[in-house]
Amino acid sequence: MAQHHFHLQASWPGLRNDVGTISCEQLKTKISIPKEMDGPGIGTNPDEMLLGAAATCYIITLAAMMERSQLEKEDLTMSSEAVVDVTNGVFTYEKIIHRPVIILKASASPQDIELARKLAHKAESSCMISRAVQGNVDISLEETIQLGG
Structure with missing residues (x-):
């Protein structure tokens, strides 16, 4: 079993x-x-970083799955959104919504389109970050699959 260790140094002087x-x-x-949480809004924050971790893990996983399936694409972009609930001063990270846009080659078949849709959903459940937050944060997908020009 191989393990990878990632290290971070943090400083909070104030x-x-x-x-x-x-x-x-x-x-x-x-x-x-x-x-949004009555802070100074300088640099990044835990909410953005969790969203960034989930989004980058998802899009890289999807690209790798498409490559392994030999599904050619012209482009792959995505927007992601996090929903944080604030009730009685308690912040709860409720949901992440990924909105990938997969642009396949113009020659893509109906089977290619269906494979792209299947892989888009499989990548969400396969991503390490999605699995890490499973049961705590709902992750949903609103994929768009288009044919290129």
């Missing part, structure tokens, strides 16, 4: 509404509480 930093091998940024 109080609640101050600014800290995080640093890992490929990421270094300021962090603070988002403006």
Whole structure:
């Protein structure tokens, strides 16, 4: 069994509404509480980072599955949205919605289109981050599959 270890250093020198930093091998940024939660909104925040982790894991997983299936694409883009509920001062990360747009080659068959749809859904349940938050955060998919020009 191979294990991979990822390391992050964090610093928070001030109080609640101050600014800290995080640093890992490929990421270094300021962090603070988002403006939506009455913070300074400087740098990134845990809500964006969880959304970013889920989105990047999903889109990379989908691209890899399409490659393994030899399903050719012209483009793959996505927007993702997180829904955080605030009830009585308690913040609950409720839902992530991925909206991938898969543009297949103009010559794609109906079977290719169906395979793209199937892989879009399979990637969500196969992604490591989706599996990590399963049972706590609902992840849904609103995929669009188009043919290129």
